[in-house]
Amino acid sequence: MSTLAPTERHDLGAHGRSLILDARNIAVDFKVEGGIVQAVRDVSFQLHKGETIALVGESGSGKSVTARTVMRLLTKRATIAPKAQITLDGEDLLKKSANAMRSLRGNKIAMIFQEPMSSLNPVYTIGAQICEVLHLHNRMSRKAAMERARELLEEVQIPDPEARLRQYPHQMSGGQRQRVMIAMALANRPEILIADEPTTALDVTVQAQILNLIKELRAKYGMAVILITHDLTIVRQFSDYVYVMQSGEVKEHNTTEALFQSPQHPYTRHLLASEPKGRARPIELGGQPVLEGRDVRVAFTLKRGGAFRPDFFELVAVDNLSIKLQRHETLGIVGESGSGKTTFGQALIRLISNNGGQIYFDGEPIHDKDRHAMRPLRQRMQIVFQDPFASLNPRMSIRQIIEEGLIVNHIGKNERDRVERVRQALRDAGLPDTILMRFPHEFSGGQRQRIAIARAIAMEPEFILLDEPTSALDLSVQAQIIDLLRNLQEQKGLSYLFISHDLKVVRALCHRVIVMQNGKIVEQGTVDEVLSHPQTEYAARLIRAAFEIAA
């Protein structure tokens, strides 16, 4: 146990509020095929009434397992070390019977989870699910429970709560579902709320709303909140005390200001340094745009209304938008989910077809070319996808994956030449060139994304469409990829179209930015202009939410 992370927190005796939860020496082992995994090695923390503590770490740090240990929600394959102790109101939670724990869950301690899309049972109405937790811990009539459920929905600011009670989860958006989760968790006025990455899967404006909602309710009811996250901005804005975790241990803990001002542990420093930083290198603009779109329109016909009353309607994903990308420029397209940014990007490189408008690549019209006619141009425009796991064929070796483009476009004189190009592409992407015979599953997310980038640059394109390439990666890995992209652009004179929902990354990488909402361009300009002086209300809200998590 390093001296930077003693078992007791620095302000233990000196805290203004009363101690409610005291966790000491938590260690959890999991039995898996092939052995035992130590998910949590030694974690201790203390929680006072009315405050928010944060457990911060990247994937694999053990923060989620720790949270579930408090609720004793672990699977049968998990063993908690005997010396672990979690004291709530003078009683050790780990020694309680199963029945006793059940009466605490949803009652005194409540938890909300990361994936709002799958956290609610799809076959029961919202009202039924909220009433379930009410009936479980209180004696209430059905009518009283429904009334209370309605009140709870009002409290979490869901519009039209009466109607929502009878709706099903799939009829609500992600943000609304998370509000319902919060309502369910708070139904019995718990003393402790554990929030496991509650906003990671949500849009940035919704994220701000949800986090502020939790903050308000916490203040109103005097709850204590354990916030689990990997996002440092959230930690900074919403927590009072921070525990930094890595590989199942707490590396450092301190009050929020103290930690951010003077981080002691190298890992903490590394984390803090991983926030996207830097700016795009200045370029001179001019000349023919590499990619241009005029009045591009993409519309889909969707079905709404279910099996018995099908209702077809047209969804306009991209509503007559125009765009110009200059050489050597990085243009960012920013928007929340449903804004149409991915559709726009893929339509511009003709991976999906557009229903109107013109698209020009290096002056040449491509909007009416079919797939066959597009093939000679493919070499010059490439794409990197968001999901590093789905973008590499698990059955192909690294060499085959990268070589495919070379073979198909007849690049390289012979096989040796091609292999050399593959090696060069790997080196450019920061990977050793000895991994040709390996398979994708041997690599982590960040490494796979590098392989995807290598695949793109092996073709020596002029332009790359980057579709949220860093969204699925850990923070520190994200920073590396951003650096890599910047360097590659400088070295090879690439132009990037960078689609993202993360304004921090956009600020670090892009020259200009376009803000989209509901298929329309809401604002555009250079990064500095838009981020410091947004002209529209929506852009302003987006920026506030992204950088300060203010709603």
Place this chain on the structure above:
Amino acid sequence: MLRFIATRVLYAIPVLLILSVVTFGIIKAQPGDYADYLKSMLMSQGNVSDVDAQKQADAYRAAHGLNAPLPLQYVNWVSGIVTRFDFGQSFYYNRPVGDIVAERLPRTILLALTCHILASVIGITLGIVAATRQYSWVDTLFGVVSFLGMTIPRFLLALIIIYILAFKLNVQELGSFNSAYYGGQPWSWGKFVDLVQHVWPVVFIATFGGLAYNMRVMRANLLDVLNAQYIETARAKGLSQSAVILKHAVPNALHPLIAYQGVVLPYMMTGEIEVAIVFGLATVGPAIVSSLGVGDVWVTATFMLVLSATLLVGNIISDILLALLDPRVRLGGEA
């Protein structure tokens, strides 16, 4: 809802038509027809000379329209069905096919339905038990049982059971639904018991196979569902383990099973037919086999049609059930 059913039904009709044409074509492609059978019967059992038998056969043919060009025969038959519910005449039994259908079809459906329901209920229950006790001896035992159930050929099981019953236990009246005593009587508890006594091997065999199938699928589905996030949510609310499984997991695990009915139904039907043929029960399967043997065309064609229609109806019902049970299908998404 009505529109949903109406579209499905409308869609099924051309399918039925195509099926009827194909089956008709196949049956008629058989060399020879009933008149030939008649002729051979006359010659072998009636000692009629070849020439005379041929004359009688030809007369029979002419009288029953077997000489008409094939398309005409088909059209007559189909129009008969559509306008008068007349499915033609059975040459062998010398009765309207409609009567035979009315006799045998309800029994087949009842039998198949009973087996199907039993197989579903028992299979699902066992699947739930196996999934909740994964890796325990119960799970392994059920795994073996389901493997056996899906591997052992049903007609073989039927043969073995017949052998044991007939030759070791001296059971009479294997091939009927009721013993002679109860045959003509109105329904009573006694008759029901008698029915079960006669019919249990068929039900057992057909159910065994279907049960194994359902159990496997249910177990796999449930294991998948138990990994879902909403299960954790339910546990975090403080629900007991059994409540979590029965209230939250099982309803979601049932959906794929219902959707799978399109595969399970023909399987159950085939099984029931196989066993019925071995046992010689008076149901649809044996009727098809025997009519095929003698060239009793309309019986074969009608029963095939009827079977196909049953399958299609079964599919429609399962579609409706799925829509009713899954609010995502029923209501669509809005978000």
Place this chain on the structure above:
Amino acid sequence: MTEHPIDSAIPLPPDLAGGPLPAGAEDSADTPRVVQGRFAQKDEGYLALVWRRFRRSVVGMIGLVLVLLLLLMAIFADFFAPMDAKEQTISFAAPDSFSFTAPDGSFSLLPTIYPLVESDQLDPITFQPIMAPDLKNPTPLGFFVKGAPYTIFWVIPADIHFFGSSNGKPVHFLGTDKLGRDILSRGIVGSRISLTIALIVVALTTTIGTLVGISSGYLGGRLDTWVQRFVEVVLAFPQLPLYLALTTLIPVTAPSNVFIAFVIAVMAALGWAQLSREVRSKTLALSRIEYVRAAIAVGSGDFRIIVRHILPNVMSHIIVAVTLAIPTVVLLESFLGFLGFAVKPPLISWGLMLQDAGSFSVIGSYPWILSPVVFVLIAVFAFNALGDGLRDAVDPY
């Protein structure tokens, strides 16, 4: 994790450097769940991974061994059969009785066979001599005995049998059929035809089903809609009655080869539909997956995408389906045979052997006539077990 030190500019995320991740409550959704044992290690290609996972399944390994033995037996059927399959001895003879004690009282692993001969006693009712084991003249057994001549691969003449009587006398482990032919030998020889039919039918249905499924799923559009409608019609046929009807079409007097071809065609006519559906849905899912879109973005043509990207990822499912389809065909062939629709002599198949078992009286008097089902059972069990083991092993990443 890997031997070559990857560029130090890329610190390996702790989950992979330290070891496997917990399979229980996990952290953010993007964590690669690389748990040793279940997933691949190091340089493992796909085949090596499948083999490693397959080896852990007891049922699968048993199935594999059985299948290999079956195939071996089918190829070298004459070698393994103790007697000539066409030789006729006593009709409807019961299986020879055997005991593990030699006549001199010692225990021997090799059983002693007492052949059935007409004994001195007469049946009181029929006044026919009762068949009883001839305790005085046991038939000696041995391995690699000389027996009825046959040809290996129709070319090389040989007469060594794997197991049989060493003095040339007939030995019937499973009794004889109506014409006095040894059932065990016929069963072994019959496996050739039954398995061949099954393999060919499955090969046909798989090929057709895969072709239809992939093209329908990949090309989409109007072609897909119409093909799917066609598939629905095919699937709506009640299968068994249709097979029955189709088999009656086979002309009784046709030569054997035509007959087999017909039987194969009949079974293949309906069997491809279900597979095509499953292949289609997998293809649909795969067409949208990112690495396929990346291949399109790189400029690959349709053919290349289907062959290099879609097919390999659908193949696992196809292989399992193939393995599980073989028993279905074997069963169907035997059931049809039982009902009277089987191949014609001089060909032997399990279905044909069961044709004799078609009446209850025969079964009652000579229950051993049913023993061909043992062959069917073993074959069905073996392939199902193999398919089960494969199914677990070929799970996609």
